[in-house]
Amino acid sequence: MNSSSNRAASPQGSHRPRRRLAATVVITAAALAFSALPASAGAAPTSDASGGTRKVGALPQIKATARPGAGSAHLSPTQRRRLLDQATNAAPDTAHSLNLGPHEKLIPKDVIQDADGTVHTRYERTYAGLPVIGGDLVVHQRHDARTVTYASKAKLALPTTKAKVSADDAKKSALSKAAAKGTRRGDAHTAPRQVVWMMNDKPQLAWETVVTGVQQDGSPSERHVVTDAAGGATLENSEHVESAQGNSLYSGQVTIGSTRQDDGTYALIDPQHGGHRTLDSSVNSNGVLLTDDDDVWGDGTAANPQTAAVDAAYGAQTTWDFYHDSFGRNGIADDGRGSSSRVHYESVKGVPLANANWQDGCFCMSYGDGADGQHPVTSLDIAAHEMTHGVTSATAGLGNNGESPGLNEAISDMMAAAVEFYADNPNDVPDYTMAELDDLHGDGKPIRYMDLPSKAGISSVGYAPLDYWTPEAKWDEAHMVAGVGDHFFYLLAEGSGQKTINGVDYDSPTYDGLPVAGIGLADAADVVYRALTVYMTSTTDYAGARTATLQAATDLYGADSDAYEAVANAWAAVNVGIRFVNHxxxxxxxxxxxxxxxxxxxxxxxxxxxxxxxxxxxxxxxxxxxxxxxxxxxxxxxxxxxxxxxxxxxxxxxxxxxxxxxxxxxxESGGHFFVNPTTYVIPKWGVVESPLVYQGKPGNAPSDLKVTVDLDHQFSNAMVIDLIAPDGTVIHVKPWGPWVITPELHETYTVDASAVTTVGTWKLRVTDGTPGIFSLDPGHLQRWSLTF
Missing domain, CATH: 2.60.40.10 (Immunoglobulins)
Known part of the structure; x- marks a missing residue:
C-alpha cells in the first residue's frame, strides 16, 4: 500500500496558499527537534498586504492584476511529449526558417504552452553533428507571429571540424586544469567529446572533458573543462555540482511519503512525487534506500540517521508541491520524474560533507552532516535552493560564464524564499534569509540576507555578497554575484525601506536612493519563473534577466501595468537598467x-x-x-x-x-586644436569611427600632426588605431600590442600627414583586435583630438 505526503494548509494572506494534494494513507513522522528561533520569529504576522508592518521609507505594495489568459497552461506529461515530438518533426523546417546554416540542426529540449495557445519551444543546437555549447535558443510562436530568444546571435560557421589537438591531449590538460582548481582524485571516466564552443559569440571547435572527483570541501566534483581544439587553450573550467552552505534545520512534525514493500516494511519512496527516493549515503556514496518497520521515521535528534532523511524527504516533497501548485510544473524536469536525496553524504569514508549540493548527473541532492558530522544540512530552504538548480538546468540552462552562474545561484535563493512562505512551517518562520536557523559561521546568523546581501559579511571562502551590480560582476565568485539578484527579488516582492514581516525586521536600501514598491512574493515568483523558463538562455546575464523579467511582466500583467514598472524599478534599485518616474x-x-x-x-x-x-x-x-x-x-x-x-x-x-x-x-575647438569629446562604443571585435571637422587654414597637414586618444577597454593595448584624412587616406596611428593587459589608453601620437589636405572631415578609426578566446565587454573611445 502506498502512503503519500499530506500537510496543513498555509494561512491566507498575500503569499499564495498552496493547494492540498489528495492522499490515500496518512503516515506520521516523528517530530524533529529544532534550535531556538530568533527572538522576533515567534511574533504573529501583521495583516497588511505584505504580511508585515511597514515603517519609515516604505511605499504601499502594488497589487498586480493578471491579464486575462496570461501565464502558462498546465500540460500533462502526454501533452508535453506530444508538443516535443511535433517540434522534433518540424525541427528541419524551423532551422531553415531561422536561416540557420546547412550544418546546423535543432534539438527540442523543453516546451511551454500559454493559456492563450502561445508555444515556447527551447532548442539545443548542433553543428555538423557536434553539440553547440552556448548556441541554445527559444522560439516563441504566438499565433501567426514568431519571435526568437538567442543565447548567441553570432553566425555559426567553422573552417573545419578536424581537431589539431588530440582527445588524449585534451584529457591530460583537463585533468591538470581540474586539479589546479581544487578537484581531488580527479578522473575522466568518459572520453572527451568534441563540441562547438559559442559562449563568447565566436564559434570555436573544442573538446569538453568531464572530470569527476572531490571538491576541497568534500562535495562531489563534476568539473567540465573545455579545451580549444585548435591551440589547446582552456576555454572553460567550471564546476557543475551546485552547492550551498548550511547546517541542520528541524521542521517539526511533518508527514512524508513512503511505500509499503512486499515484506511489510516501508521504504522512503514517495509515490505522489514521482517516486522520489531518500537514500542513506553513510554506507556508500551512491546511497542505500532507507527502510523502516513501523513507518514512523526519526526521533527528532541528529543522532538518529532517519531524522535527516525526514528533513530531506519533506524538503523534496514541499518543493515539488510548490512548483506544481504555483506554476503547474510536474517535477524538476517537468516530466513527472522524481529525484533522489542522499543524506549523511561523506566526501570520503569517515569525512563528513559540510554542505549540500545538486548534481544533474545523478538527478539528486546530496546532504552532508556538517563540518562536525553532527548537524545534517537538510534545511527546507537549502533543499528548495538545490532542487531549483535542477529546474534551471532543465530550462534556461544558465551557464558557467560571466554573470550567469551568479544569476543561477540567485534564482535558487529566490525560489527557496518562495518555498518557505509557501510551506509556512511554524518551526521555520518564512523569511528572506537562507539557513537562518543554523550556525554555520559560529555567530548564529544566516548565510544570506536578501534585503541587504552585504550584511552577511565576508564568508569562510572569502567573498561578501554584492548589494548592487558592478561591471566586475562578470568576473566575481558566483555566490557573491548572487547578491544582486537576491536584492532585486526582495525589493520586487516587498519593496524598499523599513518593515517587519513575520516578526523579522528588514531595511532595504536602493542604489539610487529612490523608493521601490513591491508586488508581493507570489507575483514576484511568478515573474521570475516565467522569465527563467520562457525567456532566459544559457548566456543570460543580469541585463538579460532584466529584459526577460520585463517581458514576463508584460505577458502576465501588461506593459502598461504598475507591476511592469515595479520590475523595472527593482532592477534600477540594484543598478541594473533605468527606472520609471512619473511613468x-x-x-x-x-x-x-x-x-x-x-x-x-x-x-x-x-x-x-x-x-x-x-x-x-x-x-x-x-x-x-x-x-x-x-x-x-x-x-x-x-x-x-x-x-x-x-x-x-x-x-x-x-x-x-x-x-x-x-x-x-x-x-573651444579651433585654431591649431580640434577635438571631438563625444564617447563612442567600441563593439566587441568590431570597428568604430569618430568624425572631427577641421575648419582652419587650407593647405596640407603637418609632418608632426599630434593625435591624442583617450579610450578604455579591458585590453586597450589590443586596439588598432588609424586616422582617416578628408580625402580618404589612411594614416596608421597605433598598431596592435604590445600584449600587456592595460584597461585604459591615454596617449598622444605623432604622425606624418604632410601628404594630405587639412580642410574637411577627419575620422579616427578604432578596431578591436582582442584575441577571440577572450569574452569581453565593449570598450569606449572617450575623446580624441588633433593638434596641427
Missing part, C-alpha cells in the same frame, strides 16, 4: 562635453509605460543646439564655449512629465 523611463542623457564648431548628434532615449507618444523640449542647451520635439534627437553645431545649465523635459500623452537637469559644457 517615464529615460536613459542617462549623454552629457559629455561638446566642441565649438563640431557637429553634434545626441539622442535622448525614453519610454513610457502608458499609451501614446512622448514629446520633448529643452531649455538652455549649448548655443547652436536644438531638440526635435517628437524624437528627442539633439542636433546642431555649438558656436560658443561655456557651461550651460540644461534641462530636458519629457512629456507623455497623459501629461506626466520628467525633467532632466545637468550642466553641459561646450569647449
Amino acid at each position: 517615464i523611463a529615460v536613459e542617462p542623457p549623454p552629457t559629455e562635453p561638446v566642441a565649438v564648431g563640431q557637429p553634434v548628434s545626441r539622442q535622448i532615449t525614453a519610454s513610457s509605460s502608458r499609451p501614446g507618444a512622448l514629446t520633448y523640449s529643452a531649455k538652455s542647451l549649448p548655443r547652436g543646439l536644438s531638440i526635435d520635439h517628437s524624437t528627442g534627437l539633439i542636433t546642431g553645431t555649438p558656436d560658443k564655449a561655456g557651461d550651460y545649465s540644461s534641462v530636458i523635459v519629457i512629456t507623455d500623452a497623459a501629461g506626466d512629465t520628467r525633467n532632466l537637469s545637468f550642466t553641459w559644457t561646450a569647449v
Whole structure:
C-alpha cells in the first residue's frame, strides 16, 4: 500500500496558499527537534498586504492584476511529449526558417504552452553533428507571429571540424586544469567529446572533458573543462555540482511519503512525487534506500540517521508541491520524474560533507552532516535552493560564464524564499534569509540576507555578497554575484525601506536612493519563473534577466501595468537598467562635453509605460543646439564655449512629465586644436569611427600632426588605431600590442600627414583586435583630438 505526503494548509494572506494534494494513507513522522528561533520569529504576522508592518521609507505594495489568459497552461506529461515530438518533426523546417546554416540542426529540449495557445519551444543546437555549447535558443510562436530568444546571435560557421589537438591531449590538460582548481582524485571516466564552443559569440571547435572527483570541501566534483581544439587553450573550467552552505534545520512534525514493500516494511519512496527516493549515503556514496518497520521515521535528534532523511524527504516533497501548485510544473524536469536525496553524504569514508549540493548527473541532492558530522544540512530552504538548480538546468540552462552562474545561484535563493512562505512551517518562520536557523559561521546568523546581501559579511571562502551590480560582476565568485539578484527579488516582492514581516525586521536600501514598491512574493515568483523558463538562455546575464523579467511582466500583467514598472524599478534599485518616474523611463542623457564648431548628434532615449507618444523640449542647451520635439534627437553645431545649465523635459500623452537637469559644457575647438569629446562604443571585435571637422587654414597637414586618444577597454593595448584624412587616406596611428593587459589608453601620437589636405572631415578609426578566446565587454573611445 502506498502512503503519500499530506500537510496543513498555509494561512491566507498575500503569499499564495498552496493547494492540498489528495492522499490515500496518512503516515506520521516523528517530530524533529529544532534550535531556538530568533527572538522576533515567534511574533504573529501583521495583516497588511505584505504580511508585515511597514515603517519609515516604505511605499504601499502594488497589487498586480493578471491579464486575462496570461501565464502558462498546465500540460500533462502526454501533452508535453506530444508538443516535443511535433517540434522534433518540424525541427528541419524551423532551422531553415531561422536561416540557420546547412550544418546546423535543432534539438527540442523543453516546451511551454500559454493559456492563450502561445508555444515556447527551447532548442539545443548542433553543428555538423557536434553539440553547440552556448548556441541554445527559444522560439516563441504566438499565433501567426514568431519571435526568437538567442543565447548567441553570432553566425555559426567553422573552417573545419578536424581537431589539431588530440582527445588524449585534451584529457591530460583537463585533468591538470581540474586539479589546479581544487578537484581531488580527479578522473575522466568518459572520453572527451568534441563540441562547438559559442559562449563568447565566436564559434570555436573544442573538446569538453568531464572530470569527476572531490571538491576541497568534500562535495562531489563534476568539473567540465573545455579545451580549444585548435591551440589547446582552456576555454572553460567550471564546476557543475551546485552547492550551498548550511547546517541542520528541524521542521517539526511533518508527514512524508513512503511505500509499503512486499515484506511489510516501508521504504522512503514517495509515490505522489514521482517516486522520489531518500537514500542513506553513510554506507556508500551512491546511497542505500532507507527502510523502516513501523513507518514512523526519526526521533527528532541528529543522532538518529532517519531524522535527516525526514528533513530531506519533506524538503523534496514541499518543493515539488510548490512548483506544481504555483506554476503547474510536474517535477524538476517537468516530466513527472522524481529525484533522489542522499543524506549523511561523506566526501570520503569517515569525512563528513559540510554542505549540500545538486548534481544533474545523478538527478539528486546530496546532504552532508556538517563540518562536525553532527548537524545534517537538510534545511527546507537549502533543499528548495538545490532542487531549483535542477529546474534551471532543465530550462534556461544558465551557464558557467560571466554573470550567469551568479544569476543561477540567485534564482535558487529566490525560489527557496518562495518555498518557505509557501510551506509556512511554524518551526521555520518564512523569511528572506537562507539557513537562518543554523550556525554555520559560529555567530548564529544566516548565510544570506536578501534585503541587504552585504550584511552577511565576508564568508569562510572569502567573498561578501554584492548589494548592487558592478561591471566586475562578470568576473566575481558566483555566490557573491548572487547578491544582486537576491536584492532585486526582495525589493520586487516587498519593496524598499523599513518593515517587519513575520516578526523579522528588514531595511532595504536602493542604489539610487529612490523608493521601490513591491508586488508581493507570489507575483514576484511568478515573474521570475516565467522569465527563467520562457525567456532566459544559457548566456543570460543580469541585463538579460532584466529584459526577460520585463517581458514576463508584460505577458502576465501588461506593459502598461504598475507591476511592469515595479520590475523595472527593482532592477534600477540594484543598478541594473533605468527606472520609471512619473511613468517615464529615460536613459542617462549623454552629457559629455561638446566642441565649438563640431557637429553634434545626441539622442535622448525614453519610454513610457502608458499609451501614446512622448514629446520633448529643452531649455538652455549649448548655443547652436536644438531638440526635435517628437524624437528627442539633439542636433546642431555649438558656436560658443561655456557651461550651460540644461534641462530636458519629457512629456507623455497623459501629461506626466520628467525633467532632466545637468550642466553641459561646450569647449573651444579651433585654431591649431580640434577635438571631438563625444564617447563612442567600441563593439566587441568590431570597428568604430569618430568624425572631427577641421575648419582652419587650407593647405596640407603637418609632418608632426599630434593625435591624442583617450579610450578604455579591458585590453586597450589590443586596439588598432588609424586616422582617416578628408580625402580618404589612411594614416596608421597605433598598431596592435604590445600584449600587456592595460584597461585604459591615454596617449598622444605623432604622425606624418604632410601628404594630405587639412580642410574637411577627419575620422579616427578604432578596431578591436582582442584575441577571440577572450569574452569581453565593449570598450569606449572617450575623446580624441588633433593638434596641427
